[in-house]
Amino acid sequence: MDDLQPGRRVVIRYSLEPGDTHSTSDALGVVTSADEAVVDIDTKRGPLRIPRPQILLVHEVPPAPTRSGRTHEIVSAVDLRRISAAAWLPADVSWLHVENLRNEGGESDAEIGLLQKGWLLRSSDSATRRANSCLPVTDSGLGWEQGLDAVEEWYRNRQKPSRIQIYSADDSSALAPECEGLAPLLSARGYSPSEAVLLLTGSTTEAADGASNPAEAAAPGLIIDVADAPTPEHFAAWTSQRSPGDAPGSDESFRGLIEADQPCEFVTAYAEHPDGSRSMVAACRVVERSKWGVITNLITRPDLRRRGAGRAVVRAAAALLAQRGVRSYLVDIEVGNEASLGLFTTLGATVRHRSWYAEQG
Template structure:
């Protein structure tokens, strides 16, 4: 049988669906395990979300992840994520993107190494180092895997270090919306611009917000800011959603809950609210980025239906 540590992973479930000639009839379901309780398991399949009572499960096990996405799919999602987090200072190096934003977040202050830099790798890395030094910043490179494996190998040889591995996780909106609405929680209010307390909650996690951060957060045409408040008007949870790219991906970012309000289901509640908004605006899929070492968040997103599409490393140049 499956265990809690299997939540968020790809599984196959053989289910008893009837009896014929005194022999059980089975059907198999393959998908991501998004929830497991004492009585039921829930998996997100290609056809939607399926809840199976444990008494009907004949056999269930974890299976290897689906095949790796094609390079084009990784590039398309990385470019959609870049559009959702638009660094105010930008340049191009062939198809690589150079980005700076007063050192606020690694995403907005790293070179995105996707596509052809239009020169040998060592020359491209030299150019990245010069550009960031000219802007008074430590050179960083965002290297999506497995697409940028040659980039990572070259950076290893040059002595670049790596920040913790980041998972780029995706989910159809369908399993997120299939979860029952939490009527016992305050509503998710969606606004075109964040309130001062929204900024304050984000600053508690991300540090002081420079002018570049405000430009990033507000620099997307289709974006929304989620607020959940208690009866006294105090902020319980926040998040930001943005729709970008030709595939109209919903990017979920800055999901945070006040310390005193944690473990009440507010994270899932907020993501469901963003998914409803995105579905009404023509989106069918969501993505988010989370560090692999943040096991609590990874487990939460797995229960929502998210699984890893690809990963990336943020590489740091040696301090000279």
């Protein structure tokens, strides 16, 4: 996986002159665009363009902390939303920003590329809200009303309802600065908010609860399996246990969302039977983005809940991440899902903020 993909926060070591490996410099920032010739990054000192042939080393780093404290407790709400979104991206995405609109259709497109800032527009044939909503990330440069007009037009062109994912800065109902100006507009235009979705973060070591590898997290009578791809049994379970935010919709589109770019793995707890066969009891999807772990699509067989299988899978996922040096993870859980909230809370996770999907009626 290319660490120079737009949106990633990286440290780049590069030569100051072509072919000179002795005179070098380091740059820390967020990649805004990249092609085969150059890479553009935003740094504290301003934008920087680095020719690809002069890049000597690239290292991805987590989002910048907003205050002192443990890693999973100090990252901003907008960076947590960035990480969560990166783990569930459809093929049809676009960034709504005034500079992108100015360059649209111009000869400078190939040179400038699509700036990875503004509002992230997502569309998919699946029915998942995460893949069919606009996420305000940074100022679009258009103003709140003109920005919302552009969002509605983008979804109208795809014959879909306009949907905005708005979120709070902390565990309250007060919207984050990145989307607070949308509230009165959404209300005036007849948008209705969904049930709240809570974003929880935690330490992978704490969630592993003593397990140094996935196998050690297995509960009695279960075995843990880690695979690069889901099985038909997984898809059948996700379809039967759908929730408003994870309804599969189009099988092909849902499969594309689930089977994202690596690293993406599936942790499953199986029950072994006397005849040597086994059956799936619980499973989850684990994605690594920006040096964070993102846990999604946690499922447990309804007739085998409250027997430790879900806990075993989450502990195994956390142990897998901790083995790789990933110290923090996040998970989005609907506020009404008391079982999942209770599970992650007992493993040390805490609620960092809330989000809602506002949909035009």
